[in-house]
Structures are given as structure tokens and as C-alpha cells.
Amino acid sequence: MSVLITDAAFDPAEQLRLFTHASKGAGAIVSFTGLVRDTSSTGAVTRLHLQAYDPMTQRGMEDAIDKARGRWPLQTVSIIHRVGDMAPDDPIVFVATASAHRRAAFESADFLMDYLKTEAIFWKKEYTEDSERWIEPRPEDYKDKNRWNS
Amino acid sequence: MTTLIYLGRLADVAGTSEEQLDLPDTIKTTDDLRAWLNTRFSSPTPAFDQSVRIALDSEICVEPASLGTAIEIAFLPPVGGG
Numbered sequence: 001m002s003v004l005i006t007d008a009a010f011d012p013a014e015q016l017r018l019f020t021h022a023s024k025g026a027g028a029i030v031s032f033t034g035l036v037r038d039t040s041s042t043g044a045v046t047r048l049h050l051q052a053y054d055p056m057t058q059r060g061m062e063d064a065i066d067k068a069r070g071r072w073p074l075q076t077v078s079i080i081h082r083v084g085d086m087a088p089d090d091p092i093v094f095v096a097t098a099s100a101h102r103r104a105a106f107e108s109a110d111f112l113m114d115y116l117k118t119e120a121i122f123w124k125k126e127y128t129e130d131s132e133r134w135i136e137p138r139p140e141d142y143k144d145k146n147r148w149n150s
Numbered sequence: 151m152t153t154l155i156y157l158g159r160l161a162d163v164a165g166t167s168e169e170q171l172d173l174p175d176t177i178k179t180t181d182d183l184r185a186w187l188n189t190r191f192s193s194p195t196p197a198f199d200q201s202v203r204i205a206l207d208s209e210i211c212v213e214p215a216s217l218g219t220a221i222e223i224a225f226l227p228p229v230g231g232g
Contacts, residue, residue, distance in 0.1 A: 121226070
């Protein structure tokens with residue numbers, strides 16, 4: 001299980017290769033990569049800034065992985081999350097899960113992303129040509145996360 | 151000496167993301183601290199309202215709480231998601 005919060009750019013393809021190597025014997029691997037969008041409601045995005053507060057951010061992500069492991073039989077899990085300044089199209093988050101069967105891998109990756117979008121301890125500031133604003137989760141993000149409460 | 155950490159939009163309000171200071175002796179609880187900061191960094195609507203959670207030495211506290219001997223106090227506005 002690994003959680004990495006980094007201010008350095010990462011290559012999702014390389015991370016998937018490493019994850020696959022570390023998940024030998026798993027029957028199913030699912031990965032998700034989130035990228036910085038190039039447009040927002042206020043115009044073309046020029047920069048995105050992400051801030052974390054460690055050790056709380058790291059601990060929260062580890063707890064989310066523990067919860068996922070309590071629900072699905074997972075062999076390996078990896079989360080990489082960027083902080084600092086990013087440009088449009090930069091990878092911002094990478095989640096990979098490995099299990100014996102596909103359903104557990106799909107669902108746990110989805111679950112972890114819903115956690116990351118609503119509860120993970122990050123603050124996000126979006127810059128456009130002529131504005132900057134702090135972003136908070138959308139109502140849809142909470143709705144997505146609440147799917148896992150039943 | 152206490153370190154105050156202003157996260158997210160609160161850094162814009164405080165004009166800094168972090169400061170070290172000796173809190174006045176009258177500031178003993180999280181309520182005292184919120185009121186004091188709302189006066190120090192006055193804005194049309196109080197920035198340190200109840201939507202802002204407070205972490206004492208990296209643990210979210212259940213308020214109202216005594217500040218005790220915390221050396222790092224962080225103010226966490228609603229998170230923005232990853």
C-alpha cells in the first residue's frame with residue numbers, strides 16, 4: 001500500500017508499469033489518472049495550485065485505503081497526489097488498485113477517488129487570465145461519495 | 151511560542167500562511183482564538199467561522215476545546231478535494 005504526496009511531476013504510464021510489477025499474481029488492475037482541466041466556469045485555466053497539510057493529509061489518505069481494504073479484498077493499492085503549481089493537462093492524481101477479480105479493483109478505485117474529491121485534505125486554487133479562486137467540492141462530488149454509505 | 155497555520159483561503163485573509171507568536175494570556179480556548187483572529191483579521195464576514203476546523207498539533211479538535219499546550223494550531227477551511 002502506498003501514498004505519495006509530491007510537488008514533483010509524475011508519469012502515470014510509468015507509475016502503472018511499476019504498480020503492475022509490484023502486483024504480481026493479481027488478476028485485475030484498475031488505474032485512474034486525473035488531469036488538470038484547461039477550462040473552468042470563469043475561463044481558460046492557466047494554473048492550478050494545490051496545498052496539503054501533513055501529516056493530516058497523508059494520514060487521511062491512509063485511512064481511506066484502510067476503509068477500502070475493509071470492503072474489498074485488495075492485493076495492492078497506490079495513490080499519488082500532486083501538490084504545488086500545475087498547468088493544464090498535468091497529472092494531478094493517480095489511483096491504482098489490484099485484486100484477484102475486476103469488480104473489487106473497479107469499485108475500490110472509484111471509492112478512493114470519491115474520498116479524494118470530497119474529504120481529502122487539500123485546498124485548491126484555480127487561476128485564469130484575470131481571476132483566481134479557491135475551489136470547493138461540487139454537490140455532485142458529495143452525491144458520488146454518498147453512494148458508498150449504504 | 152505558538153505556530154499558527156492558515157490553510158487555503160485563510161492565508162489570503164491573514165496575509166501569510168504561517169506565523170509564530172505568543173498568544174495573549176486571555177486566549178485559552180478555541181472560541182477565544184476564533185474571536186481574537188476575527189478581530190485581528192477583520193473582514194465583512196468573519197473568516198474564522200464554524201466552517202473552519204481547528205487542528206491542535208495535527209489533530210482535529212472537538213470544540214469548544216482548551217488550547218492546552220499545543221505548539222502548532224492550524225485552521226482548516228472546507229477542503230477543496232483532490
